[in-house]
Amino acid sequence: MASFTTPDGVTLAYDDIAPAGEAERTVLLLHGFASNRSEGWRRTGWYGAFERRRMRVIGLDQRGHGESAKLYDPADYTREKLAGDALALMDHLGVRRCDLFGYSMGTRTALQAAILAPDRFSNLILGGVGGRLLEPSTDRGSIMADAMLAEDPATITHPFLRSFRQFADEQGEDRRALAAFVQAQNPPLDEAAMAALPMPVLVVAGQRDEGAGDPEDLARVFPLGKGVSLPGCDHFSAIPHGLTKATVFDFLDGLLDDPFEGRF
Known part of the structure; x- marks a missing residue:
């Protein structure tokens, strides 16, 4: 296991996988909750x-x-702090600039990292989210915390939790x-x-992802959003899913005018 220690003394595990020969680009991956x-x-x-596309892959355990x-x-x-961890890992590995891909919870870390250091990221990919990311926060954190701490999972009535x-x-x-x-206090x-x-x-999410909302509603916030x-x-x-991979790679290749044209 590769690991490094952040400036505030937290030890984090990561993978750093380079393809044979010279990598054509680098991507940093930020996973979702749990x-x-x-x-x-x-x-x-x-x-x-990513390796088949000759990309260096860096995966962080948040x-x-x-x-x-x-x-x-x-x-x-x-x-x-989570965004600082991602930037600290890039510094630790000597990565000046890369693509950044967060999924679900990882999108919040990715967004904050991009806001803190926009010059460090060539492309930003936000998966498993949509317009609901912009809605005012509720007590979902405490509800999720209760689900995590419940003695008996059978007592959790909400299917998503x-x-x-x-x-x-x-x-x-x-x-x-x-x-x-999930109980951390964050500003909007x-x-x-x-x-x-x-x-x-x-911004990419499943049509049946009720917790995400419409990806286009979030994408419209960004000058170059899709x-x-x-x-x-x-x-x-x-x-x-293969559709997610195809969409992400079309985006990175600059080919995402109509991601499903001719596929169905």
Whole structure:
């Protein structure tokens, strides 16, 4: 396991996989809540897909997840600290500029990193989200924390919360750390700063992803935004799906005028 220590003393695990020969570009991957770099990116085929395109792949276990340090104070999980971790990893590896891909929870980290250092990212990919990312925050964090800490998963009545709890258990994640993670206090996303981002931005989510909303509603915030809804996909099935990979690679290649033209 490769690891490094952030400026605030948190040890984080990561993968750094380079293709044979010289890499044509680099991508940094930020997984979703209750996931990790192996489950979110390796098992779902993203590592291999990027490697086949001769891309250097960097996958980070965000703090509180996977093989990274488990912390139990919500103050350790602010969006700025998570974004700082991503930038610190780039510095640690000597990566000046790369593409940035976040999924679900990872999109918030990716957005904050892009806002803090827009010159460090060539393209920004936001997966598993849409217009609902812009809605005012509710008490979803405390509800998710309750789901993580419930003694008996059968007592969790909401299907979406129950699915995340089951996923966390399947991954062997530290549920107390996850509960602290979702209770972190963050200000609303800065839409003015998002609207000033200079890089192309892809927003992609499954049409059946009720928690995401319409990707185009979020994409319109960005000067160079593009929103794509994936037919037949929900929040969990979208990330390993071939349509998601095709859409992301068309975006990176500058070919995303109509991502599904001629495919159906």
